[in-house]
Amino acid sequence: MADEQISITSFLLCIVLSGLAIRWLFFSPAATTSTTASRGTAQSAQRAREAAVERVQQMFPHLDRRTILWDLQRNGGNISATTERILAGRMEAPPITFQPPPPPTSASPSGASQPGVSKAPTKPAEPDLITRYKLQDKITPKQSEAETTKGKAWSSNRDERQAALQRRRDDMILAARRRMEAKLAAEKGGAQGT
Numbered sequence: 040m041a042d043e044q045i046s047i048t049s050f051l052l053c054i055v056l057s058g059l060a061i062r063w064l065f066f067s068p069a070a071t072t073s074t075t076a077s078r079g080t081a082q083s084a085q086r087a088r089e090a091a092v093e094r095v096q097q098m099f100p101h102l103d104r105r106t107i108l109w110d111l112q113r114n115g116g117n118i119s120a121t122t123e124r125i126l127a128g129r130m131e132a133p134p135i136t137f138q139p140p141p142p143p144t145s146a147s148p149s150g151a152s153q154p155g156v157s158k159a160p161t162k163p164a165e166p167d168l169i170t171r172y173k174l175q176d177k178i179t180p181k182q183s184e185a186e187t188t189k190g191k192a193w194s195s196n197r198d199e200r201q202a203a204l205q206r207r208r209d210d211m212i213l214a215a216r217r218r219m220e221a222k223l224a225a226e227k228g229g230a231q232g233t
Contacts, residue, residue, distance in 0.1 A: 085143070086143075087116070088111065089142065089143055091111055091118050092104055092107050095107045095111075102125065104139070104142065105137070105139055106132060106133055107121065108133075109131075109133030109134075110124060168212045168216075169212065169216065172209060172212060174212060174213060178213070178216070
């Protein structure tokens with residue numbers, strides 16, 4: 040009977056191991072909890088990936104989303120490495136087999152049922168400088184007169200200085216427009232002559 044005695048350490052080890060086994064068998068977290076956690080992790084990873092794509096597209100709007108996603112996937116989501124590759128001109132086209140997930144859409148059910156509704160809000164187009172500074176009435180054959188009229192060199196009155204600077208800005212915009220029109224006319228004349 041002396042050979043059959045159990046030491047205290049062996050007894051405690053058996054109790055701890057049986058307690059862990061019982062806890063693992065009966066008190067393990069439900070499968071739904073692990074599924075929910077993995078779904079949340081996947082959604083947060085997708086949001087982070089989309090945020091990275093958005094940041095790169097803001098810097099380089101000429102690149103498409105698929106190319107940016109391919110490069111981010113290749114370098115582990117490193118935005119700076121992707122930016123360096125774009126600036127160096129070493130951006131590679133993704134293979135045909137690479138199919139990124141579609142961009143996230145809004146959860147509104149009314150937008151999903153209407154195919155003509157755009158998914159992303161569009162940024163309003165900036166008006167041209169003529170419209171922005173209301174110079175439509177100054178685009179006339181009298182444009183050369185605007186260049187010849189010159190005021191004082193500098194005034195001590197703030198309002199006069201402001202008016203003079205606005206006239207100079209308007210003259211610069213109109214002169215740039217004339218140069219662009221002349222350039223386009225020269226290109227058009229050159230294209231017709233060949």
